[in-house]
Amino acid sequence: EIVLTQSPTTMAASPGEKVTLNCLASSSVSYMNWYQQKSGASPKLWIYGTSNLASGVPNRFSGSGSGTSYSLTISSMEAEDVATYYCLQLSSYPPTFGGGTKLELK
Amino acid sequence: QIQLVQSGPELKKPGESVKISCKASGYTFTDYAMHWVKQAPGKGLKWMGWINTYTGKPTYADDFKGRFVFSLEASASTANLQISNLKNEDTATYFCARFSTVAHYYVMDAWGQGASVTVSS
Numbered sequence: 001e002i003v004l005t006q007s008p009t010t011m012a013a014s015p016g017e018k019v020t021l022n023c024l025a026s027s028s029v030s031y032m033n034w035y036q037q038k039s040g041a042s043p044k045l046w047i048y049g050t051s052n053l054a055s056g057v058p059n060r061f062s063g064s065g066s067g068t069s070y071s072l073t074i075s076s077m078e079a080e081d082v083a084t085y086y087c088l089q090l091s092s093y094p095p096t097f098g099g100g101t102k103l104e105l106k
Numbered sequence: 107q108i109q110l111v112q113s114g115p116e117l118k119k120p121g122e123s124v125k126i127s128c129k130a131s132g133y134t135f136t137d138y139a140m141h142w143v144k145q146a147p148g149k150g151l152k153w154m155g156w157i158n159t160y161t162g163k164p165t166y167a168d169d170f171k172g173r174f175v176f177s178l179e180a181s182a183s184t185a186n187l188q189i190s191n192l193k194n195e196d197t198a199t200y201f202c203a204r205f206s207t208v209a210h211y212y213v214m215d216a217w218g219q220g221a222s223v224t225v226s227s
Contacts, residue, residue, distance in 0.1 A: 090214075
């Protein structure tokens with residue numbers, strides 16, 4: 001089973017600040033998906049195939065990475081981005097989620 | 107539009123059973139597998155397994171073999187999760203999620219709103 005380790009576990013960013021969330025895989029994966037989960041809500045597909053934004057996702061978000069190292073970047077933090085972000089790998093069985101990064105507003 | 111609507115919150119005692127439903131609409135139910143994901147209070151997401159909605163065959167993650175059963179009511183476009191012999195550690199929100207492909211990438215692209223199960227004596 002591939003273990004996904006997300007860092008940091010929690011972070012706070014100021015409006016306008018650039019934010020980078022990381023996801024490290026224990027073995028190489030072909031691509032990474034990212035999900036946004038706001039408090040009390042279900043997860044939403046946010047980025048798929050490492051770098052493709054899901055429908056409706058603002059273009060201040062981007063994704064990158066390969067092999068064992070992936071990241072989600074917000075070019076300019078906004079209040080609506082407060083949420084927990086999870087990475088999910090589906091290229092190797094079984095599917096596994098990272099532990100999540102909780103993003104707060106400073 | 108694609109929707110997955112799950113059943114309401116449940117309060118159960120240890121040793122009891124619970125059945126959670128996930129009703130799909132807006133697409134052909136049997137064309138997409140359904141996955142189940144557990145989220146304990148304040149914790150992250152954990153993949154439980156999936157069910158082939160065409161054949162009805164379930165597949166369980168190792169931690170969810172034994173007391174957990176995935177089933178279908180295909181005529182009603184509904185997937186079910188039944189948990190027997192409930193334990194305190196089963197207290198969680200359970201999500202159903204549609205498994206799909208987008209531009210050749212596997213995704214879980216639609217999620218139910220979650221079904222809360224509380225196990226307490």
